[in-house]
Amino acid sequence: MKKFDAKENANIGLLAGIIALSVSVIGMVEAFDQRDIITDYFSLGQLLLFAAPMIAGYYVAVRYERDANKVILSSGAFAGFLSAIPLVGLLGLTSIWPTIRDSFVNISPDLLEILTAGQKLSIGGVRLLILMSAMGAIGAVIYLIPTKYIRPFFFAFFLTLGLGVFSDVLLNILRPMLPRAILRFLFGTKGITLATTIIAFIIALISVMYWDATGQDKYQKWKAEQTTAQRSTTQKASVGAGMLLLLVLPLILGTYLTEVVDNVGLYILMGFGLNIVVGFAGLLDLGYVAFFAIGAYTMGILTSTGGLGGAHLSFWVALPIAVGAAIIAGVILGIPVLGMRGDYLAIVTLGFGEIIRVLATSDLLKETIGGAQGVLQIPKPQLMGYALIQPQQSYYLILAGVIVAIYVSWRMRDSRAGRRWMAMREDEDVAEAMGIHLISTKLLAFGMGAAFSGLAGAIFAARLGSVFPHSFSLLISINVLSLIIVGGIGSLPGVVVGALVLVGLPELLREFAEYRMLLYGALLVAMMLVRPEGLWPSSISKRELTDNK
Amino acid sequence: MALLEVKDVHAYYGNIQALEGISLTVNEGEVVSLIGGNGAGKTTTLRAISGLMPLRSGSIIFDGEDLSKYKAHELVSKGIAMVPEGRGVFARLTVEDNLDMGAYHRNDKDGIAADMERMYVLFPRLKERRTQLAGTMSGGEQQMLATARAMMSRPRLLLMDEPSMGLAPVLVELIFSTIAEIQKEGVTILLVEQNAHMALQVADRGYVLQTGEIVLSNSAKVLQHDPMVQKAYLGID
Numbered sequence: 001m002k003k004f005d006a007k008e009n010a011n012i013g014l015l016a017g018i019i020a021l022s023v024s025v026i027g028m029v030e031a032f033d034q035r036d037i038i039t040d041y042f043s044l045g046q047l048l049l050f051a052a053p054m055i056a057g058y059y060v061a062v063r064y065e066r067d068a069n070k071v072i073l074s075s076g077a078f079a080g081f082l083s084a085i086p087l088v089g090l091l092g093l094t095s096i097w098p099t100i101r102d103s104f105v106n107i108s109p110d111l112l113e114i115l116t117a118g119q120k121l122s123i124g125g126v127r128l129l130i131l132m133s134a135m136g137a138i139g140a141v142i143y144l145i146p147t148k149y150i151r152p153f154f155f156a157f158f159l160t161l162g163l164g165v166f167s168d169v170l171l172n173i174l175r176p177m178l179p180r181a182i183l184r185f186l187f188g189t190k191g192i193t194l195a196t197t198i199i200a201f202i203i204a205l206i207s208v209m210y211w212d213a214t215g216q217d218k219y220q221k222w223k224a225e226q227t228t229a230q231r232s233t234t235q236k237a238s239v240g241a242g243m244l245l246l247l248v249l250p251l252i253l254g255t256y257l258t259e260v261v262d263n264v265g266l267y268i269l270m271g272f273g274l275n276i277v278v279g280f281a282g283l284l285d286l287g288y289v290a291f292f293a294i295g296a297y298t299m300g301i302l303t304s305t306g307g308l309g310g311a312h313l314s315f316w317v318a319l320p321i322a323v324g325a326a327i328i329a330g331v332i333l334g335i336p337v338l339g340m341r342g343d344y345l346a347i348v349t350l351g352f353g354e355i356i357r358v359l360a361t362s363d364l365l366k367e368t369i370g371g372a373q374g375v376l377q378i379p380k381p382q383l384m385g386y387a388l389i390q391p392q393q394s395y396y397l398i399l400a401g402v403i404v405a406i407y408v409s410w411r412m413r414d415s416r417a418g419r420r421w422m423a424m425r426e427d428e429d430v431a432e433a434m435g436i437h438l439i440s441t442k443l444l445a446f447g448m449g450a451a452f453s454g455l456a457g458a459i460f461a462a463r464l465g466s467v468f469p470h471s472f473s474l475l476i477s478i479n480v481l482s483l484i485i486v487g488g489i490g491s492l493p494g495v496v497v498g499a500l501v502l503v504g505l506p507e508l509l510r511e512f513a514e515y516r517m518l519l520y521g522a523l524l525v526a527m528m529l530v531r532p533e534g535l536w537p538s539s540i541s542k543r544e545l546t547d548n549k
Numbered sequence: 550m551a552l553l554e555v556k557d558v559h560a561y562y563g564n565i566q567a568l569e570g571i572s573l574t575v576n577e578g579e580v581v582s583l584i585g586g587n588g589a590g591k592t593t594t595l596r597a598i599s600g601l602m603p604l605r606s607g608s609i610i611f612d613g614e615d616l617s618k619y620k621a622h623e624l625v626s627k628g629i630a631m632v633p634e635g636r637g638v639f640a641r642l643t644v645e646d647n648l649d650m651g652a653y654h655r656n657d658k659d660g661i662a663a664d665m666e667r668m669y670v671l672f673p674r675l676k677e678r679r680t681q682l683a684g685t686m687s688g689g690e691q692q693m694l695a696t697a698r699a700m701m702s703r704p705r706l707l708l709m710d711e712p713s714m715g716l717a718p719v720l721v722e723l724i725f726s727t728i729a730e731i732q733k734e735g736v737t738i739l740l741v742e743q744n745a746h747m748a749l750q751v752a753d754r755g756y757v758l759q760t761g762e763i764v765l766s767n768s769a770k771v772l773q774h775d776p777m778v779q780k781a782y783l784g785i786d
Contacts, residue, residue: 426641426642427639429637430638434625434698435625436653543682544641544682
């Protein structure tokens with residue numbers, strides 16, 4: 001296609017414009033403006049606003065052959081221009097309808113200031129049109145970058161963006177290590193300085209270009225030249241280095257970030273459990289939070305020093321009991337649903353999750369598990385005479401749990417049990433005809449899945465010191481399911497990546513919690529469209545989605 | 550002596566009777582074909598034999614033992630293997646993993662490896678594709694894989710459900726020639742087919758099913774020349 005297609009360009013441009021308008025009107029732009037990417041120059045809100053025309057420009061451009069420079073540029077600029085129209089319309093609307101804010105509370109003076117850069121409405125509107133046309137053209141130009149530079153460019157762009165968005169995290173980590181003057185050079189009041197941006201971008205660009213040009217070949221050559229013995233030494237060394245990093249991580253991260261990592265760790269634990277049930281065995285379980293709750297309540301009641309507890313067991317004695325209780329619950333849930341498949345199974349497990357939550361809230365069991373008041377005064381775990389109070393201390397407990405979960409998942413996947421699960425996932429009838437006992441296979445999956453969730457629940461209870469029924473909402477089941485889907489269903493590294501993205505990132509962007517579910521939904525939709533196999537897919541789903549091409 | 554004896558079997562899907570008193574025998578080393586139109590009860594008969602379908606009455610005797618006391622998954626170790634309708638390969642496992650699954654109930658590593666080589670000789674195409682995901686192969690290749698997978702359990706009786714379904718004529722011939730090969734190895738075969746022409750060519754004996762009943766049984770040669778069979782299933786007037 002060579003011709004300028006006004007209708008198509010207009011469609012894409014206006015669509016982008018409506019998205020930009022929506023995120024502005026619901027207050028996202030203003031909220032995100034609080035966080036600077038480059039101090040004084042560029043905020044996250046502006047990024048959100050200008051991403052729309054840029055993406056529109058890029059999207060318009062990719063429909064053309066690379067050599068149609070003029071058409072591509074004009075198409076991009078045209079789409080960008082049109083994407084400014086809805087926002088300019090909004091500016092116009094505010095001048096003829098001064099009380100618009102009574103209906104749309106988020107159209108605040110601050111938002112208008114962001115849109116017009118503090119100018120008068122008319123000048124600001126023209127500025128917006130010009131800027132967004134330019135952004136559209138820039139988006140189109142990105143498509144024209146020669147293939148050789150595309151990867152380095154995107155890498156450098158997203159790395160710099162990441163540095164800017166998470167500059168406060170970086171600053172927290174670096175503060176004790178670097179002298180003040182250097183910090184002041186690198187970081188502004190909010191975000192990174194312009195100098196850092198440029199330096200980081202250029203360094204990243206050059207390193208990736210060097211890697212693509214020569215480094216990669218050198219590395220391959222070096223790898224090929226190694227003997228088997230050397231190779232295993234390198235492997236051991238890298239595993240050792242990784243372990244060492246994991247061990248000192250809380251010292252580097254500080255209290256707050258370790259707390260975030262602890263949370264991610266608990267989700268990773270649950271993710272590994274659900275990955276066995278859904279990823280390996282193909283049983284869609286929507287009530288997974290039930291086992292988390294059972295683990296937490298068992299731990300709470302057995303160890304609490306408050307009114308409800310009577311057993312006063314130590315954490316270490318109660319832990320296996322809590323895990324055992326979750327396993328029993330998993331098997332008990334498994335028995336009635338043995339004959340169910342797919343959607344029916346999903347609905348029944350969903351109900352089971354709700355039953356456990358409602359039971360925990362109800363007055364029926366108030367005498368034993370506290371009803372809505374929950375279980376209080378759960379002592380912290382003791383290790384060799386020390387109580388694990390700080391997040392940095394519970395980190396090691398969670399790390400140990402996660403390592404066990406990884407090891408068990410990995411070994412089970414490659415064992416006969418793993419094969420049974422996968423055969424059952426593919427076809428229950430045929431699996432049975434191959435001599436696989438479906439009942440024991442399903443119950444094993446439910447039991448193993450519940451065990452990890454129970455373990456996570458028990459640690460959760462001890463770490464928090466109290467257990468309340470409202471902590472066990474359906475949302476947790478959905479979160480865990482989403483994280484294994486985003487990571488790559490059935491994939492072990494995928495669980496870790498998924499938990500970091502879906503649990504870790506929102507924690508770091510806490511001030512935008514209001515928009516969390518919106519972004520969550522947008523991310524899931526985008527993932528399914530762009531990368532349905534997940535961020536770190538298992539080798540099978542990767543092949544399934546690429547072999548046919 | 551009969552290896553498999555089906556005696557007056559009645560079976561229902563809910564309230565609908567699918568089998569109305571089926572009786573048939575399969576002798577050791579034979580190939581027996583079960584032919585009939587859609588809904589005649591061919592697949593239901595196979596499902597009943599392989600334990601996937603509960604019987605209302607009647608009995609199924611294999612090698613002198615009543616099968617009703619065994620669950621479906623236990624029949625593999627008794628020596629009954631099934632090639633399901635529509636092939637039923639594990640689409641997201643490789644060819645090799647599929648074959649491994651066929652030998653799931655066996656523990657003799659060397660024997661399994663030897664059998665796998667044997668299957669690769671019988672189906673050279675599978676050897677070329679051993680690391681490919683089964684779901685990405687053609688229908689004919691999947692049928693070969695399903696057959697080879699069933700053979701991996703070293704069955705005495707092989708149940709085959711519509712092996713020709715959805716295959717090109719060339720491949721149908723190939724599949725039926727391997728049925729003859731498998732028979733030579735001493736495996737008894739009960740074959741369910743709509744393609745009566747091919748089914749009667751490879752079979753020693755045949756049964757004709759109509760709405761859950763056996764209406765005709767004889768040697769395959771005689772059935773091929775039976776006027777009713779010729780008219781209804783072979784398209785010869």
